[in-house]
Amino acid sequence: PSSMVDRSDCAACDFNQDSNQCKRDMEWKWRGDYTPATKSDYVGVKTQLMYENKPKNDEKSFTEMTTTEQEAAVKVRLKMYAQKVYRKTKLTETTMRENTVCMRENPFYVDTVRAFRDRRYDFKKLTKKWSKEKKRAEKSNELVTAKQAADKEILFDSLQLAHKCILNSFYGYVMRKGAR
Template identity: 35%
Template sequence: LLDKCFYKIFVFEHYREKSVFFPRVICVKQDKTLEPVVRVEVESQLDDFIKRPLRLENPKIYHLDVGAMYPNIILTNRLQPPAVVTNEDCIACIYNTPDAKCRRTMQWEWRGQIMPASRAEYERILQQLENEKFGKPPRPFHSLDRELRAQTEKKRRENAFYVDTVKAFRDRRYEYKALLKASTVLCFPNFEEKVALEI
């Protein structure tokens, strides 16, 4: 149940008389000709709140966390314990260069459970490999040479798609952070002064 009095006060004292900022905030990055259209839409929704305070539809709740830090953590490879290898593996790696950023000394606490495969499971996996065909022309796994086997097996390196997705999320977060700052300045011109006075 919505408070009708609150919406009436908001609509008549703040929104219509003082020409408050919702359409302007929405149109910050858009065509200014949309402002009257958005204004009418916002006013109709506010009027609908006053006429029907008992709402039956499910609300849409949006949470924009512009201060999330986990994309940066992921991009620094700090959440990839499977990528930890021995010095011998690093020496043999084709990406091993003096300026390589993949080598980090971290303390990991193992929280997994070791469940070794039984003899039957091991034989079933071997049988599955024998039945599958790889390469062109298709051949069984045991007849492949070492290079093709290495290409078939999953490499323990970062997934480029995953990292690219996280980078895109990070960049969009910065974009939304800038939009939020611009909207705050438009909506609350004295916001920073009030915060400074409260502190």
């Protein structure tokens, strides 16, 4: 994530001073899945695919495939090989790691909340507009127009209310000074 930084990131930052206390060390668990096959197994499988004769139907030979197709073919074959030899297709390893988290404001969150807030204001304006349109249509006895305007008013009022609920759940967290 962009909040994980190293020394070079901090050295380039304008706020890189001890008094700012903008760095926090965080321990986290890294989980990685990898194949039990070794590099020699990989080379063997790839060599086998290179020299394998393909039937004369639409299939391409390994050397005629694009790089991504070759990678996919090796991956499938290596998975089958690992299943036969090692009785497993993947090994999972979990290790504790420690990284520095930058506590300065990340503009993505703030910009997203502001855009959400602005969209809510747009929906509020549209709600008022369609409410006035509904009243105008009711005065002039245009029932179809009044019904359409009422539907639009309800739609935009629901949208602005939904945006309000979502905003309330995020606003205090994101807009607080020093929040990530």
